[in-house]
Amino acid sequence: MMKKLNILFPFLLFFLMLPRIAPAAHYEMKKVSDSVYAAVALPAGKAGSNAMVIISDNHVILAGSHFVPEAVKELLAEVSQITSFPVKEVILTHHHSGYNYIDLDLPVNASIFTSWQTWQSLNSEYRRVKNPVTIFENALTLQRGQLSIVLSNTGKGHSAGDVVVYIPNEDVLFTSDLLFNGVVGYMGNGYMRDWVMNLEMLESLTAATVIPGVGSVTDSGGISAFLVFMREFLTEVLRHVEKGENLAQTKKGFSLPAYQQLPGYKTFFNVNIERAYGEFKSDQTNGKASGASAR
Template structure:
């Protein structure tokens, strides 16, 4: 029997955790589903990454209301992917913030990404009819932006291309806590279908240089010590290198994509097959690594039709 497309057969609910990882700093995690973060300031709150629908966002709002009645004034979106941004309207925030590049990617590929991600992982899109449309930021920036929640300072930074070309992180200097989006994952596969493999390790170096003492990854458990932060960064780097190198060797001799896929499996299955969404991500990761190694700098747009065709071409299952 052929394997179900991507995570389309993944229908089991995940256990949600909401943990304080620093003073008035929280991680909303769910066993490998997309994470969100919460920063509580003197007079308002900031949410990092919105979830996939306004209905899904209400679970984050409910957790926020258990700890504070301060308004959620800002929603920060670390990149453009649908599972991160389409729930933003559910917070009633005054401002939604993205990088300039992330906004341009919504313009370029937001509609296609929405359809693609819904087909891959429908469970995350709780009550999809609640989505009012694409999410558009009210504020954008190129490299760095500082937001004050009363006296509390939050630095939003683009540290380099990684999971996408427009990734940003949120840094809380008073506690040395970072919300890294999908630039860092913890014991979860990196989705690299829109990635820049050869830039991503340098971006990880830039995060490591800030010496975070706690970090919320895009997926996986919150990292609550400096040692765990380093571990998460190292695991992410190891995942990227071990995926890219065998595929790049295949691309150098113009081997077919299915051969590159098999070469990647030979290296990576023993290392990462127990990571959350490993099987889901692998075909997309190999396809993008092959393109990048072949000189295609800008990731090709994934459409629902391209997703399924690629899955079928690799004859998974």
């Protein structure tokens, strides 16, 4: 018995000395094309939404939002397992005002690219942005080696200035939080009419690979499915508004049985209905045609 233990001990010691790789807590990395990885936010982690990782000829570009320090640290570690190139650029796709703990702890040497609306929102925080920032109005194309990275400011949608990222070379589209795939996400700062129109525009791109803001990687079919949900959600809210019901009555009578089992449906039930109800009531006050909102 002792002889067997003496033989096994060196092997046991070898395995104990191997470096232990901690399991991902916030993101699951998935390669989706030659140059692009999707960092899919794990439900139990601190990452609020997915991120896009683009490997260029000599550096890495991150795209996304809701970046918290813990998730950024893990994301950089995950990137280092993929490539030795440094993260030099970050495309910040949107920011919600009042959230000083997100989007301000990015790699210090990275340049930020964002829409002017997102910059206004980020710059309103009491914490200061330390990174160099490039702000654009409508669109911006980054040419990085053979990769064309097209940034589009979609204007009002999930936020006041959502940026979508498209790589035509590889037919990969990153929608940020304009798209939730198989889940219901936060819509509390959304502009519902504009959001629907933006989804229609994104659907028309028929991208082969679509990285949503929340949920698993999909294709243009995922955009179509979410567009159906948005129309049904808004139609149901509008039905109660047109009946003259107040917000409490609308919440009580609201019913979308086909979607109520989706992750996030109950979590964001109140805030999402409040946002849509407020927009439609404002439309009524301003005399807008009610039927156009959920076309």
